[in-house]
Amino acid sequence: MSRPRIDASHDPALRSWVEEAQGDAQFPIQNLPYGIFSPPGEPARAGVAIGERILDLRAAAAAGLLPQDAAPALRGDSLNALFALEPAVRAALRLSLSRLLSDEAGAPALRPGLHRAEACALHLPMRIGDYTDFYTGIHHAENVGRLFRPDRPLLANYKHLPIGYHGRASSVRASGEPVRRPHGQWLAVDAAAPQFGPSRRLDYELELGVWIGRGNRLGEPVPLAEAHAHIAGLCLLNDWSARDLQSWEYQPLGPFLGKSFLTTVSPWVVSAEALAPFAIAAPARPAGDPALLPYLDDPGDRALGGYAIELQVALRTARMRRDGARAQTLARTAASRMYWTVAQMIAHHTSNGCNLQPGDLLGSGTVSGPGEDECGSLLERSRGGLQPLRLDNGESRSFLEDGDELCLTATAQAPGWVSIGFGECRGLVVEAHDLA
């Protein structure tokens, strides 16, 4: 098994000497997610989040505090080199950070490199080579498919392979990037010809992102049993979607401009090592589902194929901000709703010889549950715009309006272990540019 093991860094009794790293913090010492950040007025560098602080990894490595074989990978302004390291080196780096941040003796040497997170800028953690978006959220596929094919929501291939498509890498941005409403072409109901203008059906998609660590060579598939060794870690991903553009353009070659104006990710990479205690059985395939082809089936992995991660999405409208009201949670769902595991996504993606590279990004596809409060997109929640969602303050939404701010969050939790958070994946919708 290539999955990282539980080690001393996961000990629930561990405490950090760093202030505010306890309690229900997103980033307790059991998490230690990696990211790229800039202290005020300084250039970008690698860091690790601990409580409300960020530890400068470049400085710590330069001071000789971290394992020598990891240090060269901590010098750049992306995490690609770090996550291309051998699993053993990554595990040793994590253990070293865990000790330094829990042992008071480490404090004097580390304190100069500790920055207040709220004062720092967070950036994309990786230089992304390719971005692939999957479609593993079976309830999403059913909810959306039902809008178009009430009698046959899932297509025949869905339960045989993890459907996916190539996405646009250049427009992936870190949390906080404004969501400029895109222009595009769409066909109004009953119209004879399409029109061009700002999208009227702007939507979000709640997804889990997967950062690829080590790659594979062109022509050499990654077997399912080795897939976990290629996972750097996870993040949150909002696959912003212009439904009107999408429905007009997507036949026969798939989504294009309805997606490529922006994709937002949470900036912290919650590492595969950190997630070790949250491995759970892959969801059982419902009775009657087709048998898996051997390259997608590994009884050994099936026992630990999923992640115990709760996901949620919250909306704060312009009026809520004006009224000083808190954001309203629109949906809660879980990674266990994915029909295909991350390992299956990787094995399938490379099964034709396609090469993954360090820094590649995979999206899970929208993760929805069966209930109305588990919809990972407004398209599902409003039934294609026909049943607007009534908000607690009396507003309603079929799709997103300018001034709406979305925030995705997630927590990995399992009995007996300290829960770890993903940070935020946030985006504020701003009005379309005036192109006239």
Place this chain on the structure above:
Amino acid sequence: MSRPRIDASHDPALRSWVEEAQGDAQFPIQNLPYGIFSPPGEPARAGVAIGERILDLRAAAAAGLLPQDAAPALRGDSLNALFALEPAVRAALRLSLSRLLSDEAGAPALRPGLHRAEACALHLPMRIGDYTDFYTGIHHAENVGRLFRPDRPLLANYKHLPIGYHGRASSVRASGEPVRRPHGQWLAVDAAAPQFGPSRRLDYELELGVWIGRGNRLGEPVPLAEAHAHIAGLCLLNDWSARDLQSWEYQPLGPFLGKSFLTTVSPWVVSAEALAPFAIAAPARPAGDPALLPYLDDPGDRALGGYAIELQVALRTARMRRDGARAQTLARTAASRMYWTVAQMIAHHTSNGCNLQPGDLLGSGTVSGPGEDECGSLLERSRGGLQPLRLDNGESRSFLEDGDELCLTATAQAPGWVSIGFGECRGLVVEAHDLA
């Protein structure tokens, strides 16, 4: 107009002092395509093709022979920086090369940097950020659409926007890369469940590739009238396709593993400057076709929207090689068969704010003509495999077999100007890996 102008470098009377750069050469002095090459045993660097030789641009720049403002962009092992230069700098570099390679006085200084092309290795010319494949070959779209929808081959959106999809950048390779037959999942006719194994319907697609030079910022569309300023140049592109994988996987999100095992490009970038004399009127939209939306319409550009480029594809089977027989031309077609121009592709791609970056690659989609000898893929020529193509030596092909070598070539030609070639885009099909 942002299109490069015809200047002294296009003078049909120009001759180079370099041997074998005359006559029907692919690379006369009027061409000067850029590429990345390695002399025997040496690292990769930028070069320009002249006849049967390659001039080392890094050496020429280091010797102070080239314009100073272009020199820093000639030091790396990709052309991204070169093509991100301002159009005026690129034009000056070309004029400088044209003078140095035509004036005998330049010979003594340049000769040490001239390499025999056949001894050098050619590489991908750009570090590719994103690769997008369009579908502008209307005869291809009709031929393929007819296989699935005899009564309605073109979908309703086809004539309103240039259909495209995101492709896989990591598996784009330069000419000569072996084409390893991919494994994948497909559904046999009348089968109840799919199987997994080597593709049985491996195909080629004859395309024109477009290299992006200068990019645009996220959120800032490129207007049609400025689109030409973003074109670095053109190449040939073979979008190898596993039709059995593709037809099983592509609904609802488009092509994925049926394409991502390999895409081959010709290694020379025939620059936008070199193509200036070959600008032709965009094909007239047939009577009855819908009006263009304003963002895709520019009467000024329509007069010069296309390229006078002839394309051809040749097949040499293992038996032909054994018999010492030459390759057989399978199809000849022309870039004028594209329903959408390159400028329209760029304007549409960025119309939602999507950012292009230097080194991005666009494919035209398969360029076919209406005739049987103008098919850019075997899928069309064999009518979905039902009517195998009979080769001159008695062999037949529905799809590609192991040992088949495909070679795409192209020539830009126009009355009164010296024709320029694109070099080769070549690939030999090799048997699938044994994954057992």
